[in-house]
Amino acid sequence: xxxxxxxxxxxxxxxxxxxxxxxxxxxxxxxxxxxxxxxxxxxxxxxxxxxxxxxxxxxxxxxxxxxxxxxxxxxxxxxxxxxxxxxxxxxxxxxxxxxxxxxxxxxxxxxxxxxxxxxxxxxxxxxxxxxxxxxxxxxxxxxxxxxxxxxxxxxxxxxxxxxxxxxxxxxxxxxxxxxxxxxxxxxxxxxxxxxxxxxxxxxxxxxxxxxxxxxxxxxxxxxxxxxxxxxxxxxxxxxxxxxxxxxxxxxxxxxxxxxxxxxxxxxxxxxxxx
Amino acid sequence: xxxxxxxxxxxxxxxxxxxxxxxxxxxxxxxxxxxxxxxxxxxxxxxxxxxxxxxxxxxxxxxxxxxxxxxxxxxxxxxxxxxxxxxxxxxxxxxxxxxxxxxxxxxxxxxxxxxxxxxxxxxxxxxxxxxxxxxxxxxxxxxxxxxxxxxxxxxxxxxxxxxxxxxxxxxxxxxxxxxxxxxxxxxxxxxxxxxxxxxxxxxxxxxxxxxxxxxxxxxxxxxxxxxxxxxxxxxxxxxxxxxxxxxxxxxxxxxxxxxxxxxxxxxxxxxxxxxxxxxxxxxxxxxxxxxxxxxxxxxxxxxxxxxxxxxxxxxxxxxxxx
Numbered sequence: 001x002x003x004x005x006x007x008x009x010x011x012x013x014x015x016x017x018x019x020x021x022x023x024x025x026x027x028x029x030x031x032x033x034x035x036x037x038x039x040x041x042x043x044x045x046x047x048x049x050x051x052x053x054x055x056x057x058x059x060x061x062x063x064x065x066x067x068x069x070x071x072x073x074x075x076x077x078x079x080x081x082x083x084x085x086x087x088x089x090x091x092x093x094x095x096x097x098x099x100x101x102x103x104x105x106x107x108x109x110x111x112x113x114x115x116x117x118x119x120x121x122x123x124x125x126x127x128x129x130x131x132x133x134x135x136x137x138x139x140x141x142x143x144x145x146x147x148x149x150x151x152x153x154x155x156x157x158x159x160x161x162x163x164x165x166x167x168x169x170x171x172x173x174x175x176x177x178x179x180x181x182x183x184x185x186x187x188x189x190x191x192x193x194x195x196x197x198x199x200x201x202x203x204x205x206x207x208x209x210x211x212x213x214x215x216x217x218x219x220x221x222x223x224x225x226x227x228x229x230x231x232x233x234x235x236x237x238x239x240x241x242x243x244x245x246x247x248x249x250x251x252x253x254x255x256x257x258x259x260x261x262x263x264x265x266x267x268x269x270x271x272x273x274x
Numbered sequence: 275x276x277x278x279x280x281x282x283x284x285x286x287x288x289x290x291x292x293x294x295x296x297x298x299x300x301x302x303x304x305x306x307x308x309x310x311x312x313x314x315x316x317x318x319x320x321x322x323x324x325x326x327x328x329x330x331x332x333x334x335x336x337x338x339x340x341x342x343x344x345x346x347x348x349x350x351x352x353x354x355x356x357x358x359x360x361x362x363x364x365x366x367x368x369x370x371x372x373x374x375x376x377x378x379x380x381x382x383x384x385x386x387x388x389x390x391x392x393x394x395x396x397x398x399x400x401x402x403x404x405x406x407x408x409x410x411x412x413x414x415x416x417x418x419x420x421x422x423x424x425x426x427x428x429x430x431x432x433x434x435x436x437x438x439x440x441x442x443x444x445x446x447x448x449x450x451x452x453x454x455x456x457x458x459x460x461x462x463x464x465x466x467x468x469x470x471x472x473x474x475x476x477x478x479x480x481x482x483x484x485x486x487x488x489x490x491x492x493x494x495x496x497x498x499x500x501x502x503x504x505x506x507x508x509x510x511x512x513x514x515x516x517x518x519x520x521x522x523x524x525x526x527x528x529x530x531x532x533x534x535x536x537x538x539x540x541x542x543x544x545x546x547x548x549x550x551x552x553x554x555x556x557x558x559x560x561x562x563x564x565x566x567x568x569x570x571x572x573x574x575x576x577x578x579x580x581x582x583x584x585x586x587x588x589x590x591x592x593x594x595x596x
Contacts, residue, residue, distance in 0.1 A: 003396035011384055104380035108432070111344055111374035111445075112397035113366045273346040274295070 004119055008126035016092070016130040019084050024137045026080055030073045031145040041067050055208030060234025069153040070236055073142065078165060078232035081134070085169045086197050088131075090190055093176025096123050098189040101273065110273070117265040124177065124261070128170060135162035157239040164230040167250065171257030172197055172226060178264045181271065200225045229253050285443055285474040286320040286343065291352035293338050293498075312338040314498040316352070320476050320491075325469050327489030327506070328478040329582060335498040336478045337377060340447055343476075344374060356443060370398060373436040377447040377478075379429055387416030387423075387431045394435050401440035408434045411460050426452045433461065437468075444468070444475045450484060462488050486578040494585055501585055506578065513581045514539060515556060519563060520547040520570040527562060535559050551576075 044066050047053055054062050057075055064071040097120065100106035109119065139159045146153055176193040183189050207222035222228040229249040238244060291313055299307035313335040320326040330336045341347045343354055345365040354361040356368045381390060391400065409416070414423065414430040423431065429452040436444070444465075450458040465475055465488055479485050485492060486506060493503040502509070521527070532541045532550060535558045540551040547570070552559050556573075563571065576584075 003393060007393055011382075104376060104378055105382055107346075107376045108374070108379075108381065108435075110346065111369060111372060112394060113369040114397055115366060272348050273341070 002122060004114070004122035005126050005129075008123050009129060012126070013130050016088070016127065017133060019088055020131065020134045020137065023077065023081055023084060023134060024141050027073060027077055027138050027142045028145050030069075030076060031142060031149055031151060034069050034072065034146075034151055035149055037072070038069075041072070051209060051212060055205050055211075058204070058208060058231055058233060059211075060231045060237045064233050064237045064240075069146070069151055070158065070240065071233075073153075073158070074161065074233040074236050077138075078161075081165065081232070082201060082227060085172070086201060089169065089173050089176045089197060090194055092127050092173060093180045093193045094186050094189045096120070096127075096177055096180055097268065098180040098184055098186045101184045102186050106273065116269045120177070120181075120265060120268050124173070127173065131166065131169065134169075135159065135166045138162055154236070154240050157236045160239055160245065161232040161236040164235045164246075164250065165232045167257075168226065168230045168253055171253045171260070174257045174260035174264065175226075178260045178267075181264050181268045184271075184273070201227050204228050226253070226256070283322045284319040285322045285357055286326075286476060287353075287355045288316055288318050288339070288343070289353045289355075291316040291339065291342060291354060292350045293335075293342055293347055294350050295338075311498050313342065313349075313495075316495070316498075316500045318493045318500055318503045320474055322474050323469055323472045324491060325465060325475040325477055325489045327485035327492035328476060328495065329482070329485060329492055329578075330495035331480075334495045336495055337447060338498075339495065340445060340476075340478060343445060344372075345369075371442045373439065373441040373444045375432055375436045375444075375446045375449045377451075379432040379452075381420045381428060381432060381435070383421030384419060386419050387414060387434065390420065390431060390435050391416070391438055394438065398439040398441070400438045404440040405434070405438045408437055408464075411464055412457070426454060426457070429453055430457065437464075440468075440473075442473055444473065444477075446475065447478045448480065449477065450479075450481065458484070482577070482579040482582055492578070494582065496585060509581055510575045510578070513584065514551045514553050514576040516574050516576060517550045517552060517556070517559065517563075518544070518547050518570075518572045518574075519550065519568060522567040522569055525566045527566060532559075532562070535562060 048057070048062050048066060057079060061071070061075040061078070064074060066072055066075060097106065100109070110116065139155065139162055142158065143155045146155070175196055176189070179193040179196070180189045183192060203221050203225035204227040207218040207220075207225065207228070210221065211218035230246065230253055235246065238246060292311070292315055293313040294309050294311050296309045297307050298309045299305070316335070316339060318326075328336055328339070338347065342349050343356070343361060345361045345368075348362075356372070359368050361368060382393075385393065391405070394400075412430040412434055414427045414434075416431070416434075420428055420431060429449075433449060436446075450461055453461060462484065465477075469475060477485065477489060489506055491503065491505050492509065494501050526548075529541050529543070529548075532538060532548065535552075537553050537555050538550055538559060539553055540549075542549045550559065
């Protein structure tokens with residue numbers, strides 16, 4: 001019943017888990033350096049006044065500042081996660097269908113009595129399962145390591161921010177899958193989903209750059225960028241400063257993700273394989 | 275041409291199948307798109323317990339027809355029924371009992387043969403007794419990862435996977451390509467055995483000798499149109515026969531005399547003998563021959579290859595002109 005899910009997990013878990021472990025290692029590294037870093041961290045705060053840094057790190061991270069452990073870890077980690085997950089999602093979006101169509105394995109798979117939507121959904125579920133390691137392992141390792149070094153930090157806010165960002169990544173994955181199904185070609189899938197994901201990431205940064213000059217233009221640019229929503233440092237900052245969780249953003253992102261996935265499932269069920 | 279009547283024993287019935295790729299798009303005098311009719315009003319049926327050969331050169335529409343049968347393509351018009359079920363509405367039910375080997379086999383490279391068999395078993399349960407037989411026939415090492423196998427061995431793994439459930443209908447697209455002659459012969463023997471056990475086999479192949487040796491009927495497709503569906507034997511009977519005659523030198527008829535005989539298509543002198551290609555009725559030719567003194571005479575049916583080339587004669591002539 002879950003053969004595709006099981007196969008996908010068995011054969012690809014390590015492939016997806018390695019980049020996640022790198023993120024976890026980065027979080028662990030942040031914990032390791034914090035005790036030495038804390039006394040001198042104030043000196044680095046002025047760096048955040050640089051517009052380039054502000055654009056790169058985002059408003060949430062700047063507001064959090066670098067002088068707290070939460071600020072440092074979210075500032076360093078989420079930007080790395082964003083870049084890593086863009087590559088990650090592009091690879092998965094391509095591998096899920098387009099590459100199978102390119103190589104011909106899809107031809108054989110679909111000659112078996114499996115509903116196409118089930119094939120797609122089980123592969124996605126396997127990816128979701130493995131990528132869940134990102135918020136869980138990162139939080140767990142950071143929390144355990146921090147407690148062993150007597151670092152106190154708001155680990156609840158950290159967990160929520162990690163999960164929020166993960167939800168965004170899953171929505172981006174749905175969009176990459178949609179591209180894969182529309183084009184059924186690896187190169188076109190990478191090109192189109194790369195344009196959407198990379199473009200969205202760049203828009204968010206350009207928005208940050210132009211903000212000092214025109215807040216209105218920045219709002220427009222960042223408003224259409226998916227990376228602007230459920231921003232890790234912003235979520236963390238909001239929770240830590242009792243501004244509340246951005247529920248509206250979560251709903252919008254889930255809606256976009258579910259919609260992209262539903263369109264993908266319907267298209268995949270109906271489309272022809274030439 | 276094939277009869278359009280559907281018989282109870284017909285497992286696969288294709289009626290008026292038309293598949294067009296692309297669309298004609300013209301804005302003003304500029305053309306931006308062009309449609310290609312890949313399959314044009316194709317009609318044929320495959321009976322239970324027969325091996326049906328599907329012939330045609332590259333680009334004739336063979337693979338498009340197969341992909342339409344498998345439900346991979348949406349068709350412009352026509353119907354495709356397998357065991358009375360509609361290929362699109364009942365696709366899942368149909369696929370429970372189909373074994374398919376595509377023309378260009380690609381399997382998951384990081385699986386071993388065993389893992390692949392177990393994996394596909396989840397979707398179409400394996401017939402263990404038949405699998406044991408397949409293991410005996412094909413000597414490929416199923417413990418090795420597919421990516422480490424040669425193309426011939428990969429083909430064997432694909433055959434084992436497709437046949438492991440002992441399906442009632444096999445759709446095979448160039449199944450023996452890559453197999454060595456010994457394996458190909460074993461595979462042909464297996465297909466004949468499966469046929470004898472009531473299995474139906476739809477075989478698309480370039481290998482005319484393969485089709486001739488195992489298929490009971492063939493369909494020939496040309497530029498998307500099915501030009502003939504006929505039993506192999508009947509096709510050979512209807513087609514050219516080649517007569518090689520060596521007359522005693524004194525009374526040999528002239529070449530022109532032979533050419534005037536009804537049904538004689540071609541006359542050629544060959545090392546002291548005359549080769550005559552004659553179509554269908556050979557009695558007039560025999561009358562002439564028996565009226566002369568003959569030293570030696572042979573009569574042979576044309577091979578499926580000759581028949582096939584005959585159907586494609588116009589195209590080959592055109593190519594020569596180019």
